[in-house]
Amino acid sequence: MAEMIKNPVLRGFHPDPCICRAGDDYYIATSTFQWFPGVELYHSRDLVHWEFTGRPLDEKRLLDMTGVPDSGGVWAPCLTYEDGMFYLVYSNVKTFRNYYKDVDNFLTYSRDIHGPWSDPVYLNSSGFDPSLFHDDDGKKYILNQIWDHRDKNDPFDGIALQEYDPEQQCMKGEPVQIFKGSSIGVTEGPHLYKINGMYYLVCAEGGTFYEHAVTVARSKNIEGPYELSPYHPLMTSFGHPELRLQKCGHGSLVCTQNGEWYMAHLCxxxxxxxxxxxxxxxxxxxxLKMTEDGWFVIDHPSGLPQNEVPSPGLSDFIVSERPAKRVFPAKLPDEFQTLRIPLDQRWMAFNEERQSLVLYGKESMESLHTQSLVGIRREHFDFMAETSVRFWPVNYQQMAGMALYYDTTNYFYLNVxxxxxxxxxxxxIICDHGEISVSGxxxxIADGENNVYMRMNVKNKTAQFSWSPDGENYFEIGEELDATKLSDDYYNEAEHGLRFTGTFIVLCCQDTSGQRCPAEFEYLTYSPSGGEA
Structure with missing residues (x-):
């Protein structure tokens, strides 16, 4: 019997998935927003087991996010495979908080999923969530959401389609609006598929929170008109608070070698x-399954998103286990990311003898430009993280340590x-919607004590920090903290603007005096503990 797909397949901050198949290999690309390198890629052979395979936007020539706001940067990438080539379409969102969205859309390509990737080709700036469609006549098209800054109440102006010339590497002709969306509204995240001579347009609607949904429309002509599915929406969890998977939407489709259809989606x-x-x-x-009249529906009698789903079949694909203790022999382990730009030798070095990481103090935790900060995703409800830092500040403008971090305005920071x-x-230090306070x-630190050991114990909704001078005897510091504040939902409730990312465990060093005071981190341990992953 085939092994079951157990949802979610990618835990923690992995939104806006785009799935594709290359032969017997499946790939998923997800959004990374302000975290660098850009775009997470995962590989599988059975849709059950997924292994991290890289981040293609790993150079500033491909992605420069200097100064982008929290939750700006890379939104909803699109990964496709055609004629032996991988194509990655992505955005760099520079502003989005008010009337306007300043966004540039690009295309890069490679014959190997591991790169090297081509220099980026600029596409357009008319909206976000760009995708690429390869028609069976050889033509290629770019789709994206159109943003109408004039309408504050309903700026989502449907989906536009425009031909792309791969020889000249530029857009061709004029964009055509092909779909205005359904009554759900907030139409975005388009993906186009051609099946049995019909064009199927799959879109996200309802916003990316609890009203989220997947909408499908189809047409005989690529430019429309597109007919809305009579089984609309294809998927949503809205109105079903009993479901474990909420916020279900933003879907993309893949067909297996045996003609079965699956949909990757966020939740x-x-x-x-x-x-x-x-x-x-x-x-x-x-x-998914297709009805007799040629429409997609969820392959379950309820029509609702399921926690477990039959897979296409088993494979010999084995996912390597990540070690609990991360050390730094001569580079950052693959799961680590930085903020907005890569850290070069001016701000980061390695002590190969001790297998440790050295961060040189740079800008404050509020900076949108250059932070000496590296981090990994929180992927479990319950976990413990620990580090050891050597740091000798000489003034109050210098600090270093470990933080449970959402973005520049919400984090818990244990520091020296x-x-x-x-x-x-x-x-x-507690930062709550930009307001700084000290807990406890x-x-x-006694003279002669070189290392300071730091620990965070996160149990679902709470976080307790502690420190030790010797790595054995730990002392709690500050109160038990509400870890649910490090979430998209906390921002939305307080109307502090929209956020779309997730929580990271970070190591960081600041020196706002400009003296580049170094902090040496000997390891980072991340250990899931009990409960549901």
Whole structure:
């Protein structure tokens, strides 16, 4: 019996999945927003087991996000495979908070999923969520959502289609609006497929939170008109609070070698009375079937997103286990990312003898430009993380440590710094919608103690930080913190603007005096503990 697909297949911050197949290999690309390198890629042979395979936008020539706002950057990439070539279409969103969305859309390509990837080809700036469609007559088309800045109440102006010339590497002709969306509204995330001579347009609607949905329309002509499915919407969890998978939407389709259809989509798993999704928007997979009149529906009698789904079949694909303890022999382990831009030798180095990471202090935790900060995703409800840092600040403008981090305005930061009276100290900084406070007392570090050991113990909705001078005897610092505040939902409730990312465990170093005071991190341990992953 085939192994079941257990949702979500990608836990933690993995939104906006685009799935494709190249021979016997399946790939998923997900959004990374302001985190660098851009676009997460995962590989599978059975849709059950997924292994990280890289981030293609790993150079500033491909992606420069200097100054982009929190939750800006790379939105909803599109990965396709055609005639032995991988094509990646992506955006770089530079502003999005008010009337306008300043966004540039690009295309890069490679014959190998591991690269090298071509120099980016600029496409357009008319809207976000760009995708690429390869027609069976050899023509290629770019689709994207159109943004109408004039209409504050309903700026989503449907889906546009325009031909792309691969020889000249430029857009061709004029864009055509092919779909205005359904009554659900907020139409975005388009993907186009040609099946049995018909063009099927799959879109996200309803916004990316609890009203999210997947809409399907079809046409005999690529430019429309597109007829809305009578089984509309194809998928949503809205109105079904009993479902474990919420916020279901933003789908893309893949056909197996045997002609079965599956859909990758984003989802969230809320916890607590506030129904906040601490692991962010994740990726799940549903099995589809086609009705007698040629429309897609969920392959389950309920028509609702399922926690477990039959897979196409088993394979010999084995996913390597990540070690609990991450060390730094001569480079960052693959799962680590930085903010907005790569960290070069001015801000990051490695002590190969101790297999440690050295970060040189740079800008504050509020900076949208250059932060000396590296991090990994939170992928479990319960976990413990730990590090050891050597840091010798000489003034209060210098600090380093470990944080549970959402973005520049929401984080919990256990740090070593300097106090004029106490000398070296450990303290717990809370940033809540940009308001800074200190939780608990500042703790003095005794003379002669080189390393400071730091630990965070996260149990679902709460986080407790502690520190140790010897790595054995730990002392709690500050109060037990509400980890649900590090979520998209917390922003939306307080109307502080939209956010779309997820929580990271980060190591960081700041020196706003400009002296580049170094902090040496000997390891980072991330250990899931109990409960549901």
């Amino acid at each position: 969230g798993r809320p916890e607590g009375v506030h129904k906040r999704c601490m692991l962010g928007r994740e990726t799940s997979i549903q099995k 710094s300097w106090d004029e009276v106490l000398g070296r100290t450990v303290s717990m 007392e500042r703790c003095q």
